[in-house]
Amino acid sequence: MNNLACGVTAAPPVPGEATMREENYWKRALRTPVTRRRTLALGLAGGILIACGDDDDDGKQGNGGGDGKLPPGFEPVPPGISKTLVDYRKKYSSYRFADLAGQADGPQSGGTFRYSTYPGVTGWDVTGPEGDTLASFASAHFNGLLTFRMNDKENPDNLYPAVGDLAQSWEQKDDLTVSFKLHQGVKFHDTAPVSGRELTSEDVAYCFKVYQGTQDPTKGIAQQPIFSEVDKIETPDKHTVVVKFKAPAAYFLNSLMYPVAVIFAKEAFEKPDIFKKTPIGTGAFVLDKWDPPNVHSGKKNPTYFRKDPVSGKQLPFVDAFEAPMLLGNHPQEVAQFRSGNLDTLWVQGKTELDNVVGSVNGALGQVEIPPPGFQPYMVLKLDKPPLNDRRVRRALQMAIDINGIIDSVAEGLGAPGYAQDYSYFGRNWPWSIEELDKLGAAHKYNVDEAKKLLKEATGAEKGMGRPLKVMVSTIPSTGTDVAKLMIGYWRNAGIDVVLDEYGVQDLTRWSTALFAKQWGDLDGVFAGFAGPGMDPDQYAYGPLNSKSPRNFFWVNDPKLDKLTVDQRRLFKEEERRKALEEVMKIDLGEAYRIWGVNPYKLSARQPWAFNVLDTIHAWSNVGWGQKSNEVVWINQKLKKA
Structure with missing residues (x-):
């Protein structure tokens, strides 16, 4: 089916309440694997487009398909990388762009x-x-x-x-x-x-x-x-x-x-x-x-x-x-691309990519490894009880089924969330859940352990003893879908989540909350910027040192203050990697930020x-x-x- 979107949006929910469709989704999600189509169609709280299209991967390659080779340096493929990821990196590698027939005509000047x-x-x-x-x-x-x-x-x-x-x-x-x-x-x-x-x-x-x-x-x-x-x-x-x-x-x-x-x-x-x-x-x-x-x-x-x-x-x-x-x-973006009025399109999902490339004559697709600097995750008010308790934060992290989100919303094209430049570590693929957990993370899904930690930390029989109020976008995107699923998993763990939602015309309210730290009564803010930067320092000193003006994340940890300064002094890459790894261990172990999936x-x-x-x-x-x-x-x- 080539129709990419029906143009239908879910009705906005009452702030702070899970919609009936969300509740029904979670009852089924505990029994049945989730597809992207089902995830969106079940209306995960406000403004998410209902996808139209088959659940299978029968989209045509069109002229956008690759030659079946991975980019240089991407083999051997490490454990934990799915066949879907490998196949789509082969199918839509940007390395084929250099040899396109049209290259011989240019570069040309002119046009818009x-x-x-x-x-x-x-x-x-x-x-x-x-x-x-x-x-x-x-x-x-x-x-x-x-x-x-x-x-x-x-x-x-x-x-x-x-x-x-x-x-x-x-x-x-x-x-x-x-x-x-x-x-x-x-x-x-x-x-x-x-x-x-x-x-x-x-x-x-x-x-x-x-x-x-x-x-x-x-x-x-x-x-x-x-x-x-x-x-x-x-x-x-x-x-x-x-x-x-x-x-x-x-x-x-x-x-x-x-x-x-x-x-x-x-x-x-x-x-x-x-x-x-x-x-x-x-x-x-x-x-x-x-x-x-x-x-x-x-x-x-x-x-x-x-x-x-x-x-x-x-x-x-x-x-x-x-x-x-x-x-x-x-939907308007896709329509404008189909009509030739846009020269490029940020595609939302694997099925849509296959459909667009297969139906727009000559269109070329690209699948690129996820950026550490832009991904959906949640910032916490770390000095606010009970979020100042490490057990509560780790419970929030392990209550999320990261693999489930990768398989559903990201349609297999996603990685476990974390913000550090993995390419600096000589990697061509992001860290796996197992690798992150070896560094101290709580990325492995364990809702029973999450409930246990919450009870130990708060004494509450259910959830964390009070509502968790979070700011979240309603702007249709894969990142929004990830955030909504994270919220759903917390509710499934018994946490009462209250939503403060904003749309595309209200981005400045979100920006003021995060960057100016004007949180009001919020407990968490979903964000996309995670760092960001062109050097590992911008994922270490910038967000994690208490003296950094880019620490919008309420992190105040004397051990991190020392380690984040130490790593920026080291010119030898191997020494610096080891120092950065120590930063990662503390950051992940303390669960100072709650990570989702990096599409x-x-x-x-x-x-x-x-x-x-x-x-x-x-x-x-x-x-x-x-x-x-x-x-x-x-x-x-x-x-x-």
Whole structure:
């Protein structure tokens, strides 16, 4: 069946109550394995789309199928990786993109790149509390010193060597000194009050000092951990920046790839109204429209300095990008992709991927390993009884049937949740439940033990002795489905869960709760950002050190304070991996955050769109992969065919 969605939504529940359909679902779930179709159709609390389609995997491959080979380095397959995962990684590997017939026609210049996005921020202040969220938007308009490559010919998959962005070259002179040489002739956008002037080393130094947060601790929330060890920033000439550290900072260079450390102009920053309203950077695109909840669009920067690393041609290739804000309306997204009005689509589920690729002529699918930095999980108010008791937290974790969620909602294309960059550990696949539990986690499903721990900790005959109030999204997505199932498992363990729900137009309320720690009477907040970053430090020091401004997670553990600092001093990878493993053991053992399932990233692209792909950390183009907008090109011959 090719119809992807009926366009029917479940009626919103009464806040704090399980709907009758949820109750019926859980009665059946205890007896029968759950399919994705049944999970959605049973109405897991508010706004989830009812899927239409068969439970089996009979979707056509279309032109999107692969050659039956895993990407380089992904064999041998470790224990715990299912045949479904292996088959779909083979079937939809991005490594085949380099050899597509249409590559011979390009890269071509011209056209408009179209994709769907969301109204995730209230403005463009990259130094404010929305800095982490702006990483998904800012790189279309700004540059940092370093970046990563994302194109069909040089797809790094899960290996991220740093490449220059504003920095033409750099040198790690010793453990305490890094020197950067900037490209010459780089200009800011021709927008007042900056008006197209040339970027210099003074601009970089100014931004780095703002990001340190020493003059104003409310600025640079997302960036402060990156710059916390910086002692001095020197500018010996117009195009040289020297950074000196108080202590060794093994994390620093990789962290600069995270697209929050972008360079802006002082004169824009000093005018808060302009700085929040207009992104005036040096990036490939000048802002055309930022009109939530309608559209985000940009036009080619005529003075952009970068060349394509593969062809040597001037960037960007497209004349413009246009991103309607459709992420809260997935049926509309799918319809727009089917009609050719969107060049790429974030696909929700294996069945949908097969259906879309099999029914849209020439469409190409991709299945990418799950990102550590973006996955559904729950943040807890750790200083609030009884959540300040380790037994209660571990009970919440082990009450969740992670494998059941992988088999149902993720249709087999998921991994146990946890936020650390497994690729840094030389892994091409995420950790299994068994591997995480050996590190101290409580990921193995055991509802009887969960009930026992709750009774020991609270004395309550049922649940945790009082309701658990959590904030959760109603925006239709695989992540929302995972969160709803986690809630269902807690209710099955006897916990009274009260819901505070929000939709796509109310994202700022969620953002304020999580990032500004304005929780009110909440016990938990479901989140997606888990870290995030391009270096393991951003999953260790950032969220787990009590002194980190990015610790939005109420973690205050002296042992973690020491270990998270120790690991960032180590330049030898093997030593650092061991130190990070000790961090993981405490974090997982204490169950400071409650993990669900990390779905693999599924996407489809039109046959005429090139350099549109996902990697472990960056997605095109809903995410940090907006940086790759500058290398996307449209094959006009294929589009007209």
